[in-house]
Amino acid sequence: DAGITQSPRYKITETGRQVTLMCHQTWSHSYMFWYRQDLGHGLRLIYYSAAADITDKGEVPDGYVVSRSKTENFPLTLESATRSQTSVYFCASSAENQPQHFGDGTRLSIL
Amino acid sequence: QKEVEQNSGPLSVPEGAIASLNCTYSDRGSQSFFWYRQYSGKSPELIMFIYSNGDKEDGRFTAQLNKASQYVSLLIRDSQPSDSATYLCAVTGGTSYGKLTFGQGTILTVHP
Numbered sequence: 001d002a003g004i005t006q007s008p009r010y011k012i013t014e015t016g017r018q019v020t021l022m023c024h025q026t027w028s029h030s031y032m033f034w035y036r037q038d039l040g041h042g043l044r045l046i047y048y049s050a051a052a053d054i055t056d057k058g059e060v061p062d063g064y065v066v067s068r069s070k071t072e073n074f075p076l077t078l079e080s081a082t083r084s085q086t087s088v089y090f091c092a093s094s095a096e097n098q099p100q101h102f103g104d105g106t107r108l109s110i111l
Numbered sequence: 112q113k114e115v116e117q118n119s120g121p122l123s124v125p126e127g128a129i130a131s132l133n134c135t136y137s138d139r140g141s142q143s144f145f146w147y148r149q150y151s152g153k154s155p156e157l158i159m160f161i162y163s164n165g166d167k168e169d170g171r172f173t174a175q176l177n178k179a180s181q182y183v184s185l186l187i188r189d190s191q192p193s194d195s196a197t198y199l200c201a202v203t204g205g206t207s208y209g210k211l212t213f214g215q216g217t218i219l220t221v222h223p
């Protein structure tokens with residue numbers, strides 16, 4: 001089925017470890033986005049991508065790395081996880097200047 | 112000043128009433144405006160978008176946009192308990208083309 005898929009849905013890891021969150025969309029949307037959602041802060045943009053091999057920082061990029069070698073995939077990597085990165089992470093995609101559609105999210109806990 | 116502001120609520124309305132959710136934004140060049148609904152533990156779900164001044168209706172939902180006042184609202188008619196959720200206002204265009212800026216959301220509770 002067409003759509004946007006995030007994996008894993010839940011992840012528990014330890015501080016200092018590297019963790020990668022995956023995002024895959026089948027709509028061939030040019031834009032893809034990563035958000036984190038925390039109580040008291042709402043949804044905050046981490047990184048976004050306008051096309052394959054084009055990425056840019058959002059509001060809270062520190063501690064995160066992204067890549068986009070293929071249009072359909074947009075992985076988010078925490079290179080050395082910290083407790084402050086415990087959050088719910090949402091991936092979204094859109095065609096240019098069209099509404100964004102969200103994946104189901106990844107709930108990440110860092111102990 | 113926050114770029115997109117919403118009253119956090121909670122907004123409580125009785126079943127069958129009209130729920131009115133409001134949002135203001137600071138970027139006068141903003142071009143596109145979205146309302147998302149988010150149930151607890153779920154992802155945001157698009158319910159309405161509006162690009163032009165005026166009203167846009169879709170079933171029980173009406174989005175209203177006033178660019179001069181930098182104000183967008185969402186009306187939910189005949190509110191149902193299933194409408195109980197957090198409603199997120201999002202804005203794009205202007206200086207942040209392609210990126211959404213979200214408000215913090217308004218919690219709506221519809222009680223029987």
